[in-house]
Every structure is written in structure tokens, then in C-alpha cells.
Amino acid sequence: MRHAPVLAMVAVLSAVLLSACAQDKPELRPTRSAGEGAWYESSTADRHEYCEAYRAHDPQRPISIPTYASEESRDEFADDFYNVLKKKC
Template sequence: MRRIPVLVAVVVLAAAPLSACAQEKPELRPTRSEGEGAWYESTKAERHEYCEAYRAHDPQHPISIPTYASEESRDEFADDFYNVLKRKC
């Protein structure tokens, strides 16, 4: 008669890890902004050019903002990229 409660306990304990797998995982948010994504997608030479233009502050040679698939408006993306340049350069 003791076999039935032991068998039930084994089944319940075996099912517990499976129920944890069935739970929905929280949605992961990207850790990089779109401006940082554009920075990391650029080549080393392009990054060097961005930093030189940023340091020069020359209106005759403005920073060329890279094209990057973004949900932000062009101005928002440019501000984000400029903030990345502040940190990286």
C-alpha cells in the first residue's frame, strides 16, 4: 500500500521541472541603443572618421551620420549617435 503514495510523489517531482520550462520567458530588451548599434556595425576606419569629425567641431566638415535601420526619426537617431560619439571618442 505504500507504493502508491511513493509513485505519486515521484510523478509530481518529475513533472515540476517540466512546468518551469512551460512558463513564458520575459521578453529581453536590447541593451544597445540604435546609435550604439550603428557604431558597432561601422568599420574601424569609419569610427576613426566619426571621432575626428566629432573632435574637430568644424561646421564645414560635419559628422556624417551613418544609415541604419531605425524606428527613431532621423533627428532622434542623429542625437542618439552623437551621444554615442561623446562616450566613445
Template sequence: MRRAPLAFLALSLAALLAGCTRGDPVSDGPTRSPAEAAWYESGTEERQAHCAAYDAHDPQHPVEVPAHQSDQTSEEFADDFYEVLGERC
């Protein structure tokens, strides 16, 4: 009589594990824009320098926009990077 509950438990666990591993991974593409990626790839000192330049609004010391690899033009990337600075600084 003990074999029936153990067999049921084993089958239940096997079904549960099979269901957990069966799901297809969801890929919605990159979650960060290239500008956000540039922000996160920069070091702490770089971030502080970006924020200091952004907060100062000094034309003599503008924000140094990092290099990027994306389908965006340099102007589009710079605009997006300024938006990221506005959110993060």
C-alpha cells in the same frame, strides 16, 4: 562495496548536468541601442572619421550619421549617435 560510491558519483554528476542545462535562457532584448549597433558595425576607419568630425565641431565637415533601421526618427537616432560618439571618442 565499490559500486555504491561509483553509483553515487554517477548520479551526482547526472543531477549536476541536468541542473546546468535546465535553466531557461534569459532574454532582456537587445542590449545595444541602434546607435550603439551602428557604432560597432562601422569599421575602424569609419570610427576614426566619426571621432575626428565629432572632436573638430566643424560645421563645414559635420559628423556623417550612418543609415539606420529602427523605430526612432532620424533626429532621435542622430541624437543617440552623438551621445555614443561622446562616450566612445
């Protein structure tokens, strides 16, 4: 008989804790920057072209920055993509 109130309390506390955990979901953040996303969505041929232009560092043959959905300005995205090229090429 004494176990019934304890079991009821444990059940109620468990339900409260589970509902609290379900509400505190962490906000998911992207693991890739927009520049990295554009790199990985590019074809192998495009990546090769980007790296050739990056290595050439020729103002007559600039790097063609791909389009990619991003909240960054065009200049911020270009800087981000250039940093990706530094790592990948």
C-alpha cells in the same frame, strides 16, 4: 505502498511547475541602443572619421550619421549616435 501516491503527486507538481516556467519567458530587450549598434557595425576607418569630425566640431565638416535599422526617428537616432560619440571618442 505509501510512497507511490506521494511520488505521483511530486511528479505531477514538478510537471506543472516546469510547464509554468516554460511559459513565463522574459521578453528579451536589446542590450545596445541603435546608436551603439551603428557604431559597432561601422568599420575602423569610419569610426576614426566619426571621431575626427566629432572632435573638430566644425560646421563645415559635419558628422556623417550612418544608416541603421531602427524604430527611432532620424533625429532621435542622430541624438543617440552623437551620445555614443561622446562616450567613444
